Structures are given as structure tokens and as C-alpha cells.
Amino acid sequence: MSSNIELLLSCIDSYNNGEFKIKVKENETLKHHCSFRIGGNARVFAVPCDVEALIFLLREASSLNVRTYILGNGSNILFDDNGFDGVIISSSAFNKxxxxxxxxxxxxxxxxxxxxxxxxxxxxxxxxxxxxxxxxxxxxxxxxxxxxxxxxxxxxxxxxxxxxxxxxxxxxxxxxxxxxxxxxxxxxxxxxxxxxxxxxxxxxxxxISLLMDDFKQRRILKQPLEFPSAGSTFKRYPGRYTAQMIDEVGLKGRSVGGAKVSEKHAGFVINTGNATSEDVLSLIEIIKSEIRKVYQIEIETEIIHVK
Ligand SMILES: Cc1cc2nc3c(=O)[nH]c(=O)nc-3n(C[C@H](O)[C@H](O)[C@H](O)COP(=O)(O)OP(=O)(O)OC[C@H]3O[C@@H](n4cnc5c(N)ncnc54)[C@H](O)[C@@H]3O)c2cc1C
Incomplete structure (x- = not known):
């Protein structure tokens, strides 16, 4: 894979020909590209500037068997501590x-x-x-x-x-x-x-303004926006509030390493500073297992683990 990535980088370099049709960073920390502020390095982080550059990148990566992953703003993602051995393709230049x-x-x-x-x-x-x-x-x-x-x-x-x-x-x-x-x-x-x-x-x-202000206030009041997170950790379970169940089984405030069940909103796992993906995944398992024990139901994660 590694030498194929080198080949891909050299194809991109020729394609760019001194311009930045595809902006590329090597060994880029993924912490800077997700709201959780967790994750190792992406071997390559690429930002194609238009559709032609995007298709070029996708075609070359596919023919060289290099893995790709598409990234928006990274607000629903848990990047793995081991990073991503391939190309993360950011949509950030497509913003009209x-x-x-x-x-x-x-x-x-x-x-x-x-x-x-x-x-x-x-x-x-x-x-x-x-x-x-x-x-x-x-x-x-x-x-x-x-x-x-x-x-x-x-x-x-x-x-x-x-x-x-x-x-x-x-x-x-x-x-x-x-x-x-x-x-x-x-x-x-x-x-x-x-x-x-x-x-x-x-x-x-x-x-419209009044409604938007109201929704913004509700978020500020209810959600732990002062800490990095990926939003609601779990999907809603039909007919129940997941955050309430987590609270009822006594897991509000429970932590593993730097990952913690928010005291403000138990539906959020937050990063209190130096959380690793391992910390978050272990905490998720503890929560799932307690909910299973107490309510005999299986809750599903909403956040996406990228590895
Ligand atoms: C504080 C906070 C509050 C939140 N509140 C809410 C909420 O109220 N409601 C809610 O639904 N979510 C909420 N979220 C979660 C998140 O913001 C949403 O799921 C959001 O839609 C994810 O968008 P993104 O651009 O960050 O996607 P990413 O996290 O970058 O990606 C999510 C998935 O979409 C795919 N993807 C992204 N862009 C593309 C593309 N161009 N083409 C193909 N696939 C693509 C990715 O591959 C990935 O699988 C919250 C998150 C945080 C941190």
C-alpha cells in the first residue's frame, strides 16, 4: 500500500503541474479534521478543487488500490488512534x-x-x-x-x-x-x-430569525458544546430516550481515560482533553452493556468509527 501511495502522490504532483488542483497534505493529523479532536494521522489528506480533479483522484486511487474515505466537516466521525492508511478526501472546496x-x-x-x-x-x-x-x-x-x-x-x-x-x-x-x-x-x-x-x-x-435563535439557545442550554464531541453518540431507540436510559443506569459522568459521558447531556460522549478512540470505544461498550443488562435492548451507535 505504502509504495502505491507514493505512486499516487507522484500522479497528483504531475496532474497539479505547479497549480493546486488537488491540495495534498501527507501524514496529516485527523484531530484537526473532526469535532471530536481525536485520531491518528491520515497518510494523505486531499482537497480536490473541482469535479474534474475529484474524478482524477478517485480514478487514480482506485487503479492503485489505495483506500479513500470521504469527509465532510467530521462532526459525526470517530477517527481511529491508528489513523487512516489511505486518502481522506475532503469536500471542503465544494462550497457554493x-x-x-x-x-x-x-x-x-x-x-x-x-x-x-x-x-x-x-x-x-x-x-x-x-x-x-x-x-x-x-x-x-x-x-x-x-x-x-x-x-x-x-x-x-x-x-x-x-x-x-x-x-x-x-x-x-x-x-x-x-x-x-x-x-x-x-x-x-x-x-x-x-x-x-x-x-x-x-x-x-x-x-425565521426568532425560530433560529430559539433552536440555538436550546442547543447552548442542553448540549455540552464547550467540549469536543461528535454529537449524539447513539441513535434513538424506538419509543425511548437514549440519554434518559444512560442517566437512569447511573452512567452520567462515567469516564474512561479522557472520554466521558457528559453530565450536561448523557447522550453525548465528550472528549475532556486527551481522549483516544480506544477510550471512546470502551466507554461506548460499557454503556451498551449496561443498557442491555437493565432494559434488555440493544442500542446502536450513531457516530461512525473510521479506521
Ligand atoms: C455538537 C454537535 C451537535 C450535533 N447535533 C446534531 C443534530 O442535532 N442532529 C443531527 O442529525 N446530527 C447532529 N450532529 C452530528 C453531525 O453534525 C451530523 O450527522 C452531520 O450531518 C454530519 O455532517 P458532516 O459534514 O460533519 O459529516 P462527516 O462527519 O464528515 O461525515 C458523516 C458521514 O457522511 C459521509 N459524507 C460526508 N460528506 C459526504 C459527501 N460529500 N459525499 C458522500 N458522503 C459524505 C461521510 O463519509 C461519513 O460517512 C451533531 C454533532 C455535534 C458535534
């Missing part, structure tokens, strides 16, 4: 947001909150509840991110993507997104999401 009537078209690397703010400025309602989720549009579509009674599926109409198996441009419309709770078709196929169209409604800027 265009408003056309009541449609907002955003590239995958645009931040969800930036889209919500732009929608507000243009008097468009429908993204208020998503304001404050610290992810990109690509990550939000992939996860069907949601909060306070709304989710991406309510507004998403069309998503264009690169099929990673054929390296061709494709799209899904409406129901073809197969949205479910924290699920979309993109969890089942191999794809790089390029951009998404969302349909909003005309609304009053002051009412």
Missing part, C-alpha cells in the same frame, strides 16, 4: 450556495448552518431546525441529519453524486433518496455527493 426562487442549491461541502442563514436572508423557511448542526450539506444528506422535529428529508428534492464504482455522474430525486431515521441511500451505495437541491417555503425573515 445558490438561491433560485424558493430553491436552494448547495454544494456538498457548504455548511448546513451557512445554508440556513442564506435561506433566512432570502426570506425562505424550512431550514430553521437544522441551524446549529455542525455538518456540511453532504454529511447532512448522507445522515439525514435532523433536529427539533425536522430533518433533511423534509426539504431535499434532488442530489447529484459521483458513483464511485463507475466514476460517472448520477442523481437521485425525491423518494429515491430512501430517507429514514439517520439513513439515506448514500449509506447503501458508494458515492461522493456533489450537490443537493432543497425546496423551501416563503416566510417572514423575523419569524
Amino acid at each position: 450556495i445558490i438561491i433560485d426562487g424558493t430553491t436552494i442549491k448547495a454544494e456538498s461541502g457548504a455548511m448546513l448552518s451557512a445554508c440556513a442563514l442564506k435561506a433566512k436572508e432570502n426570506g425562505l423557511s424550512g431550514m430553521e431546525c437544522l441551524f446549529g448542526i455542525p455538518g456540511t450539506i453532504g454529511g447532512a444528506v448522507y445522515m439525514n441529519a435532523g433536529a427539533y422535529g425536522g430533518e433533511m428529508s423534509d426539504i431535499t428534492v434532488k442530489t447529484r453524486y459521483i458513483d464511485l464504482d463507475t466514476l460517472t455522474l448520477s442523481e437521485v430525486i425525491g423518494n429515491e433518496h430512501c430517507f429514514g431515521y439517520r439513513h439515506s441511500i448514500f449509506k447503501d451505495i458508494n458515492a461522493f455527493i456533489l450537490d443537493t437541491e432543497m425546496e423551501l417555503k416563503v416566510g417572514s425573515v423575523s419569524e
